[in-house]
Amino acid sequence: AQSVTQLGSHVSVSEGALVLLRCNYSSSVPPYLFWYVQYPNQGLQLLLKYTTGATLVKGINGFEAEFKKSETSFHLTKPSAHMSDAAEYFCAVSGAGGYQKVTFGTGTKLQVIP
Amino acid sequence: GAVVSQHPSRVICKSGTSVKIECRSLDFQATTMFWYRQFPKQSLMLMATSNEGSKATYEQGVEKDKFLINHASLTLSTLTVTSAHPEDSSFYICSATDRINTYEQYFGPGTRLTVT
Numbered sequence: 129a130q131s132v133t134q135l136g137s138h139v140s141v142s143e144g145a146l147v148l149l150r151c152n153y154s155s156s157v158p159p160y161l162f163w164y165v166q167y168p169n170q171g172l173q174l175l176l177k178y179t180t181g182a183t184l185v186k187g188i189n190g191f192e193a194e195f196k197k198s199e200t201s202f203h204l205t206k207p208s209a210h211m212s213d214a215a216e217y218f219c220a221v222s223g224a225g226g227y228q229k230v231t232f233g234t235g236t237k238l239q240v241i242p
Numbered sequence: 243g244a245v246v247s248q249h250p251s252r253v254i255c256k257s258g259t260s261v262k263i264e265c266r267s268l269d270f271q272a273t274t275m276f277w278y279r280q281f282p283k284q285s286l287m288l289m290a291t292s293n294e295g296s297k298a299t300y301e302q303g304v305e306k307d308k309f310l311i312n313h314a315s316l317t318l319s320t321l322t323v324t325s326a327h328p329e330d331s332s333f334y335i336c337s338a339t340d341r342i343n344t345y346e347q348y349f350g351p352g353t354r355l356t357v358t
Contacts, residue, residue: 160345171335171349232285
């Protein structure tokens with residue numbers, strides 16, 4: 129069984145400020161972890177993923193996330209928010225290996241204030 | 243690479259009619275495809291998983307006779323909503339995995355279904 133908890137359904141940051149979106153997971157097996165971004169009326173775009181190896185993962189658009197097993201967390205960060213970062217962000221978890229069912233969090237809507 | 247398309251992007255239909263949504267992998271062979279629905283301001287809920295040439299596996303609570311899924315080829319899966327009702331109005335998203343990165347799903351742009 130697996131689940132994802134995203135703290136904060138809405139997060140507001142000023143343009144240029146640090147972005148921190150929180151994600152905690154629960155998994156009975158070694159997890160693969162993902163962050164996706166969704167713009168209105170569009171599908172999901174993969175930002176980054178953790179499978180094995182280095183626990184600090186860098187993704188597209190300047191985002192990164194760190195897998196912390198002891199804290200069962202996979203928080204998403206970006207040093208400096210841009211207006212184009214305003215979107216919905218989903219954290220997701222699956223079991224390790226292929227063809228695994230992916231469970232999504234409830235999403236966090238990021239607002240960037242000019 | 244790894245592009246997934248959906249057609250149509252938007253569809254409006256009358257209650258009681260059936261609607262077919264197509265999901266295509268454009269530049270890879272999709273061994274497995276997934277169908278999700280997303281209600282406004284909510285997360286994605288997996289409806290079913292399909293493998294090419296096999297019957298789809300539906301999640302608990304999803305009516306397989308209402309949501310017909312066909313994965314007839316390695317590049318095409320279809321979702322047919324039969325006898326649609328207003329409560330079926332939602333955003334439907336498909337995803338696909340290829341033979342190499344079997345843990346990564348590539349998502350389509352979604353289909354907005356409105357049943358009047």
